[in-house]
Amino acid sequence: MPQTALGAELFVDVARQAVERVVAGNKDAVGVAARLFADCVAADGVIHAFGTGHSQAAALEVAGRAGGLVPTSRIALADLVLRGGEDPSVLADPLLERSPGLADRLYDLATPRPQDLFVVISNSGVNNSVVELALKVTGAGHPLVALTSLEHTHAVPALHASGKRLADLADAVLDNGAPTGDAVLPLPGGGALCGVSTLTSSLLVQMVVAEAVALLLAEGHEPPVYVSANIPGGHERNAVLEARYAGRLHRGGH
Template sequence: MAQVAPGAAQFADAARTAADRVVGANKDAVVAAARLIADCVAAGGVIHAFGTGHSQAVAFELAGRAGGLVPTNRIALVDLVLRGGEDPAVLRNPLLERSPGLADRLYELAAPRPQDLFVIVSNSGVNNTVVDMALKATGAGHRLVALTSLEHTHAVPALHASGRRLADLADVVLDNGAPAGDAVLPLPDGGALCGVSTLTSCLLIQMTVAEAVSLLLAEGHEPPVYVSANLPGGHERNALLEARYEGRLHRGGH
């Protein structure tokens, strides 16, 4: 029997299945991650989101978006140039995320405080920069939430000299349920199409933020949450909330 060619309906079905599976598998982890976020916000801390490659999309989902928490900082490799003074040519390296030794400088540029929390996103969880950042953050005493694919991370060799993966270093691991290689629709001649990790990871991030805000409200805190800057008065309201964290919120170079 000929294999059915992949299409929009097939991906929609695969995405719904993946989402349902991820929600069920991460119930306890979402609650635990939300507890860390709520404690961080209640203590006046900032949540630092870091990811490379397509995982940057998930960092965007956490840091600085309408309906999200204000005390969020997005760390990105581009910070090395835009805030760190490096030659822009450094960003031309397609394997930059595998380069050791970058996390110290990125951490320094972020200038986190002791009560701050790190959320590190990596589908594979094995590249040097994300593992270096996890080691740097936990070594400095920060709590760490990892968002990764456990199937992928255990299917590939650890690249870091320590032999450790992102998931090995976290206080809480959120598993995005993506298969090794991420893509979910098999192609007739081999290979696969359409990655699902961004969808499931963003779902987990939003679930965790919702649970964290629920905890903050239940404990008598007023959660600092963004409204859309494209609504009347939105920019001004957001600016007042951001002023509480002056100099601590950076969104990939800004």
């Protein structure tokens, strides 16, 4: 049946409240994350974003979008096939993100430099690939920004052998405010409808980017920012900016 006006209005109301809580609750964390972003860009670094499942949407907000920073790179499980030579059948495993041993491969395929920054995104913050990558990058000396749901991550068991969650390892933790399970509208027969984390996570990413660019400008840097490739001259302008980071910008397998 078609969505009723009441259903849509209810979600908008609940989502608006979630946005307001996220904005109010992340002011300090956004400032810390923005400082890390700005320092990375100023040092000729690249910001690498990794998320699995629907967390890939937030990674796409970080890496390679119009109005976003140019020195950004997206890490994806598909890299194992598209750039790492694995058989495509590996991606058919619905629990691949929980498999141990992926982080070293993904890190190497990202080709990071010492000044690079990592953003790891996971609602639960407990799956093996997420925690392993966080351990890998922090062990290599890279700053780490986590984007997660603190309510969800503390409501579920830690799955990694270390007992760590993503939030335990980061230099800045952005809390997307999503409830355990993400969906916000309870259904009469049980379960819930309409995830909110995509909205709030995208908002947090854009807040960090806006603050980071403000810092860069205030400190005398010219921020490398994408324009839409779908306006006249946009692709050419972006290509000039990307040339500074040749071979360092990967976009989920490409």
